[in-house]
Amino acid sequence: MATIGAVAKQAGVSIASVSRVINGTAARADTERRVRAAIQDLGYQPNSAARALKVRQSEQICLSFDDLSNPAYVLMTRGVGQALSSSKYRLILSSAFSSVEEIVKHLETMGRGFADGLIISPIYADARITTLISQLKMPVVLVGTMPEGLDVDNVYVNSAAGVDLAIDHLIEIGRKRIALINGPVTTNPGRRRKAAFEKALKKNKLAFSDASIIQADAFSTQAGFEAVTNIKELKKFDAIICANDQLAAGVMKFCVDNEIDIPSDIALIGIDNIELASLLRPTLTSVDLRAEERGQIAANLMLNRLANPDRPSKQIEVQPRLVIRQSTVAS
């Protein structure tokens, strides 16, 4: 591999001059020409490790979340990747954490300096994670609900407003007996959806009991199917909100199998509005949480922070939007 020294020799100038040409500092036209020719000649590429060691920047940004099998995170990754692609930064992906310990271990390796910034969307609420993040010596952008006592750049979606949108819509179409099929309450989204759901029902003076919330084991299709299977009296409800679209897909599968008509017997609403929602039959009404957009915003917050390390932290709220389809309003 050609080094900067080889280029210098070939061009008949000093190493310093080559460096200047590369980094755009002034140089005589003739010098620049010869250096560029030599670079071309040797196919020189600056070594990123040496550069990183010297300037203390890796030009890499790390994106961390728990599970790439969730399409909402894929959307987020796309958003981040897109925003980063027009910058000098590369994207490092850290995914598939199966436990808090793994996240902790990963967070500790951040001290090695292989990334200039961390965009993280932790699904579990754990004090260790919060502490570790706050001790990180690098810029952090948090995607999701900000834990108590943390002050970093943050983009989050007003998910309570999303639940409100869903419930208002259900009320409009005359539904009053509404259930929530929730994901695990050990997760942040699970907890928040539950709280928002309770609050919204009470606000609208709708029937609410413990039976109104069914806990699924995961945010997956399979879990949705199992959760709805376990409901003793499905007839008690005339509408179901699911904590994400995959859960809703599982519910829909169950309904088709058991000849329960959607939406006439039961109206169904999902959350996330992934592509799947428009492909199911009936198509699925869903609350769009704008994951791709949040990813873009997160990446731009990071780029902005990197360019401007001292600005105060920013919190950006993204508004959900309801996409009405056949699962609530027959076409």
Place this chain on the structure above:
Amino acid sequence: MATIGAVAKQAGVSIASVSRVINGTAARADTERRVRAAIQDLGYQPNSAARALKVRQSEQICLSFDDLSNPAYVLMTRGVGQALSSSKYRLILSSAFSSVEEIVKHLETMGRGFADGLIISPIYADARITTLISQLKMPVVLVGTMPEGLDVDNVYVNSAAGVDLAIDHLIEIGRKRIALINGPVTTNPGRRRKAAFEKALKKNKLAFSDASIIQADAFSTQAGFEAVTNIKELKKFDAIICANDQLAAGVMKFCVDNEIDIPSDIALIGIDNIELASLLRPTLTSVDLRAEERGQIAANLMLNRLANPDRPSKQIEVQPRLVIRQSTVAS
């Protein structure tokens, strides 16, 4: 940030000793204890840039493909990520290339040494890409059809066998007038599917004309919908194979809208067997191309190559498998 020097001072030993302890070379028990204590004390983490500069390894592997919005690539990414998570290597993601030029540019940056290996799944067949790959000074694993004149580790799926599986199945259920809705023939998968389809029809002495192959603009749901819309005489066919599941989803949407019954009027088969296939109604028969498994294999090939740079290159063929669902056999 604590450096190795700080640790050495704190432990009262030389930096060489600290380095030895970290890298597992022999040291007196007492020395090791003091070094470890100092490391703990200072929260020392070795600087990865300095390490990379010295040992000429970045401990990073780059995964490149064209579009993260294709769930098949997400599966592949999961496979790679999973195989890498138990290694010391980090995963760098490069996606969303919109043109050959972008890929070329990306390939050129590989010379900077920020990655120890490249796993690449190029969708476009372009001589420049092949040339560039062959000139790369680092291990490369190619996922997909190997272009002429390249000799690198490779994992590919026998997609012709996949098309055969689909056609054999259709023949078994009595279909004879089969169409292919293909993706762009500017892509490798598009070209291969087309060739395999023609060959399989002829082998089975089934009717084939230019009208049997309908070109979609992309591998997307929308493109599938549009492609089927453009077929003049849909009744001519009693079965459709789609180049991927998303195209098939678009076709299914069209059929539902136009009251064409699947499978009685038209049998439908997709390719990839992404989760979507089991969620559509009717559920979609699909040829599983084992993307996640290919990702795992690719990553393992890479790890193995990195550990053993001089072994001859390996080509691994993955066999597709047909997953029969309601779109060909009503339940």
Place this chain on the structure above:
DNA sequence: TTGTACGCGTTATCAG
């Protein structure tokens, strides 16, 4: 077993 000293490829400072 331990310590000293050098070099990895860059950037940045400072004299010319």
Place this chain on the structure above:
DNA sequence: CTGATAACGCGTACAA
């Protein structure tokens, strides 16, 4: 505007 040279943090001959 240019060139020599000192870091950056780490690994490792080589000497002790």
